[in-house]
Amino acid sequence: MKVAIIGGGAAGFFAALSARYHDPSSDIIILERSAKVLSKVKISGGGRCNVTNACFDNRRLAAHYPRGENFLKKAFEQFSAVSTVEWFEKRGVRLKTYPDNCMFPVSNDSQTIINCFVQEAVSGKITVKTNAPIRRIAICEGGFSLRLDEEELYADRVIVAIGGQPKMSGLVWLSDLGHTIIPPVPSLFTFNMPDNPIRELMGNVVENVTVRVEGTKLKGNGPLLITHWGMSGPAILQLSAWGARILSEKEYNFAILVNWLNEQTEEQVRIVLHTSVRDHAAKMMVNLNPFPVTGKLWQHLLWRSGIPEDLRWKDLQGKNLNKLANTLINDRYSVTGKTTFKEEFVTAGGVSLLEVDVRTMQSKIIPGLFFAGEVMDIDGITGGFNFQAAWTTGWIAGKSVSLNA
Numbered sequence: 350m351k352v353a354i355i356g357g358g359a360a361g362f363f364a365a366l367s368a369r370y371h372d373p374s375s376d377i378i379i380l381e382r383s384a385k386v387l388s389k390v391k392i393s394g395g396g397r398c399n400v401t402n403a404c405f406d407n408r409r410l411a412a413h414y415p416r417g418e419n420f421l422k423k424a425f426e427q428f429s430a431v432s433t434v435e436w437f438e439k440r441g442v443r444l445k446t447y448p449d450n451c452m453f454p455v456s457n458d459s460q461t462i463i464n465c466f467v468q469e470a471v472s473g474k475i476t477v478k479t480n481a482p483i484r485r486i487a488i489c490e491g492g493f494s495l496r497l498d499e500e501e502l503y504a505d506r507v508i509v510a511i512g513g514q515p516k517m518s519g520l521v522w523l524s525d526l527g528h529t530i531i532p533p534v535p536s537l538f539t540f541n542m543p544d545n546p547i548r549e550l551m552g553n554v555v556e557n558v559t560v561r562v563e564g565t566k567l568k569g570n571g572p573l574l575i576t577h578w579g580m581s582g583p584a585i586l587q588l589s590a591w592g593a594r595i596l597s598e599k600e601y602n603f604a605i606l607v608n609w610l611n612e613q614t615e616e617q618v619r620i621v622l623h624t625s626v627r628d629h630a631a632k633m634m635v636n637l638n639p640f641p642v643t644g645k646l647w648q649h650l651l652w653r654s655g656i657p658e659d660l661r662w663k664d665l666q667g668k669n670l671n672k673l674a675n676t677l678i679n680d681r682y683s684v685t686g687k688t689t690f691k692e693e694f695v696t697a698g699g700v701s702l703l704e705v706d707v708r709t710m711q712s713k714i715i716p717g718l719f720f721a722g723e724v725m726d727i728d729g730i731t732g733g734f735n736f737q738a739a740w741t742t743g744w745i746a747g748k749s750v751s752l753n754a
């Protein structure tokens with residue numbers, strides 16, 4: 350049996366290795382558009398490759414996917430984060446877990462993952478053809494005819510693993526086959542705040558903030574990083590992922606409300622403020638910061654609240670106190686535009702999951718056609734979740750191509 354895998358990325362390679370594992374006799378070819386395979390794996394995680402996440406409960410793992418949660422919950426029953434760790438360990442690649450649960454190869458080098466895949470592909474006699482962009486697929490005589498620029502290839506089974514496509518045009522040949530495409534929009538981006546003085550605090554990190562998008566139910570938690578163009582960090586990236594579609598509809602013009610003290614309420618903040626008034630009456634406010642924010646940010650928040658630089662704690666009252674309490678827990682910033690997060694970005698949207706059988710990754714529309722990876726309407730937040738989805742769906746697709754022979 351001839352199996353063609355379109356796309357030599359994370360999902361395509363894993364699907365090929367799984368296909369070989371489950372069927373030693375099939376003829377497997379990976380067709381990669383560019384001159385190099387696994388190029389995203391190479392640059393992933395800042396060159397270290399965040400392979401997966403040490404979240405070993407499938408239900409909790411699935412909750413990290415703004416799109417695809419229910420689908421993946423079922424898929425993880427076949428290949429979970431535990432399976433990923435075991436798969437790599439069996440092939441001599443040990444993974445290390447960091448305090449945030451992200452798992453990287455012990456070597457801290459994405460090349461370790463690439464070497465492992467390439468060695469496995471060579472020993473499994475998998476053919477890899479680069480500079481081989483597939484322009485069209487046609488159904489023919491119990492199989493498929495794949496149109497390349499200058500040739501046509503035949504395959505009995507096809508796994509489509511072309512990754513996230515930023516434009517609808519990249520998916521037209523799949524919609525031509527009858528598949529519904531959920532329009533692609535970017536996910537995992539940072540927020541631009543041109544001209545906002547907060548940018549002068551670039552490099553400042555607040556460990557635990559809550560950020561809401563005004564007028565929506567969107568909420569992100571975690572560290573926030575102030576950058577020279579606006580805001581980034583896990584709290585912002587989470588928001589960008591969960592809100593990928595809503596924020597795209599708003600054309601990336603919206604307001605956020607930052608609670609610099611995570612989930613603290615106004616009442617709790619007022620208690621801290623009154624305690625400082627009582628205990629540090631003679632001290633200048635700027636010199637005594639009772640909150641877990643950096644000194645520079647504290648100074649900035651006092652300025653944003655209109656508090657004079659030389660105000661002493663004993664003089665904090667009335668309007669000033671109300672304004673400061675509000676700034677600390679409900680600080681409003683206008684966002685105009687986004688910047689793609691350098692460390693990891695993905696595309697929300699793609700082939701509708703309603704048309705893919707989760708048990709096999711086979712198309713419900715065209716028998717013999719399978720999907721793996723980000724080409725489907727699946728994406729996760731940062732932390733190794735996107736690769737985990739690629740491994741899981743690739744594994745199932747690779748296993749199923751042979752079972753369905």
Ligand SMILES: Cc1cc2nc3c(=O)[nH]c(=O)nc-3n(C[C@H](O)[C@H](O)[C@H](O)COP(=O)(O)OP(=O)(O)OC[C@H]3O[C@@H](n4cnc5c(N)ncnc54)[C@H](O)[C@@H]3O)c2cc1C
Pocket residue numbers: 355356357358359360361380381382383385386387388389390392393394395398399400401481482483484510511512513691692693694695721722723724732733734735736737739
């Ligand atoms: C900078 C960066 C860093 C990242 N870091 C991480 C990380 O550390 N951890 C994590 O979990 N996720 C990370 N991600 C996300 C992760 O890389 C993707 O989710 C993952 O690569 C998706 O795998 P895929 O195989 O579906 O797609 P891809 O890896 O994008 O592979 C698709 C392949 O298909 C090829 N292709 C496309 N069209 C055709 C065609 N018509 N014919 C032939 N070939 C075609 C492409 O050239 C590509 O090689 C990162 C993403 C980026 C951009």
